[in-house]
Amino acid sequence: MYLRCDSVATGTRGEGPLERNQALPLSSIKLSSSIKLSSSAGWRSSAGAALLTLVLLFVARPLQSQESPYIVTYDHYLEEPGSLEVEYFSTFGTQRAGNDFHAFWAEFEYGATAWWTTEVYLDGQTTFGDSTIFTGFRWENRLHLLQREHFINPVLYMEYEHISGADKILKEIEGHDGEADTAAPNALARKEHKNELELKLLLSKTLKGWNIAENTLAAKNLANSPWEFGYAIGASRPLALKASAQRCSFCPENFVAGIELYGGLGDRYSFGLHDTSHYLAPVIAWNLPSDWTLRLSPGFGLNDNSHRFLLRWGVSREFSGFGAAISRLFGGRS
Amino acid sequence: MTLRACVIFLLLALGVVTAKTNSAPARKDNSLYAELAKAPRKAVARPNPLEHDPDAVAAGNKLFAQHCAECHGETAEGGKKAPSLRADEVQQATPGTLFWLLTNGVVRRGMPVWSKLPEPQRWQLVSFIKSLTPASQPKPNRDETPQP
Numbered sequence: 001m002y003l004r005c006d007s008v009a010t011g012t013r014g015e016g017p018l019e020r021n022q023a024l025p026l027s028s029i030k031l032s033s034s035i036k037l038s039s040s041a042g043w044r045s046s047a048g049a050a051l052l053t054l055v056l057l058f059v060a061r062p063l064q065s066q067e068s069p070y071i072v073t074y075d076h077y078l079e080e081p082g083s084l085e086v087e088y089f090s091t092f093g094t095q096r097a098g099n100d101f102h103a104f105w106a107e108f109e110y111g112a113t114a115w116w117t118t119e120v121y122l123d124g125q126t127t128f129g130d131s132t133i134f135t136g137f138r139w140e141n142r143l144h145l146l147q148r149e150h151f152i153n154p155v156l157y158m159e160y161e162h163i164s165g166a167d168k169i170l171k172e173i174e175g176h177d178g179e180a181d182t183a184a185p186n187a188l189a190r191k192e193h194k195n196e197l198e199l200k201l202l203l204s205k206t207l208k209g210w211n212i213a214e215n216t217l218a219a220k221n222l223a224n225s226p227w228e229f230g231y232a233i234g235a236s237r238p239l240a241l242k243a244s245a246q247r248c249s250f251c252p253e254n255f256v257a258g259i260e261l262y263g264g265l266g267d268r269y270s271f272g273l274h275d276t277s278h279y280l281a282p283v284i285a286w287n288l289p290s291d292w293t294l295r296l297s298p299g300f301g302l303n304d305n306s307h308r309f310l311l312r313w314g315v316s317r318e319f320s321g322f323g324a325a326i327s328r329l330f331g332g333r334s
Numbered sequence: 335m336t337l338r339a340c341v342i343f344l345l346l347a348l349g350v351v352t353a354k355t356n357s358a359p360a361r362k363d364n365s366l367y368a369e370l371a372k373a374p375r376k377a378v379a380r381p382n383p384l385e386h387d388p389d390a391v392a393a394g395n396k397l398f399a400q401h402c403a404e405c406h407g408e409t410a411e412g413g414k415k416a417p418s419l420r421a422d423e424v425q426q427a428t429p430g431t432l433f434w435l436l437t438n439g440v441v442r443r444g445m446p447v448w449s450k451l452p453e454p455q456r457w458q459l460v461s462f463i464k465s466l467t468p469a470s471q472p473k474p475n476r477d478e479t480p481q482p
Contacts, residue, residue, distance in 0.1 A: 066401075066450050066451060068450070075450070076447075077446075077447065077449075077450045078446065080404075080446055081415070081444050081446065082415070083404075111446075113444065114439060114440075114441045114442070114443075114444050114445060114446045114447075115441045115442065144441055144447075147438075147441050147442055148438040148439075148441075148447075149437055149438045149439075149447060149449050153447075206449050206450065208453070209452045209453070211450075238452055241452035241453065241454045241455065242393065242452075242454040242455065242458065243393040243394075243396060243397055243454075243455050243458055244389075244393060244396075245389040245392035245393045245396065246396075247396060253452075253455070320404045321404070324414075
């Protein structure tokens, strides 16, 4: 459902797009907000969601998978070919000099082939005491570069983002991203539009049950901004390596625990840790035999530029046979 | 780009991709079995450490249903996307060869990398696959099965 917030903002600083780290004092802004459903966009989105739900309910079958617990970091494992994973994630964030927020995204991850996974994200957020808004979409592709397992396994990640300045999902931290970027009221922040290209090199290795993953990120706002950089590192392991013979919900092999460290590395002109934000976040995933996966991750800001606390959680379900269903729709054999 | 253009583009891309990736039946494709011969000698010689584990076949059966049956069929006799695991080529392969193939996948031909399953679980899967009745042998008749 598409939720549109029509807000009128007036302030002493004018109404141009916000600049980096520009936080307006709330006292200088008068907001009058009315949240209403946008009828045409709402119908389109509702129809799309209903169609997808019907396909998933009647054609695709749920499939249990061994999901990693990471929320920011990527390992080198792609979606199984022909499977669709539907995910919902939430991030609650504390905000100094502003209102706390709850950002959320829906993720549709499809295994096009064994070496190519493509995903679409739809982002939104609620800033407490302000409004709820849709903040944009992302289209992501991951390509497995090598045919076999190696000591280190590289995956190329490419993403296009079309988001507003009000986006707060913090799916990755790049450049000089910091807490001040999310302090502006929605009515002003949403006026800034970003078309961004993001490239990542994902390196990952699994040894004796431990997965170690490192991601290096380079992002470019297509509106003549410098390249920005970031990183994410993760380590995780199932609580048990052998599977039990019985189907069970609370078997230790269903739980995967780990930790993530992620943050920005400045930009082309000021590369490094100066004026960047960083987070450390324990993560845990619970792969249920009923085909659902739950994830939880409390994140802690490591410096003054970071949000003090981020609580992330997500739920996902994988559906097999989705590709075959769509293929039949387009006249392909299945 | 308008929302409508985005949706049309995504649907077309998805249609092309799925039509391409889901249209190649693999049940009788003998060249898929040739991948087994590519296992390095060291991997071929690896013994199954869970060979004598009494629970390994049952656990492998559970893992097979969760991760493999979608492509290889519920009885492992092959499906539209993946070959039979009861074929002689598979049943005569060493446990180490099957473990190597599971670990590395055949990415260019649709078989994912399964190293995300911990090693013991991959060996449990190997135990299950090796416990299957080969296609060249007649299936046991239920009526002839001795009753306890």
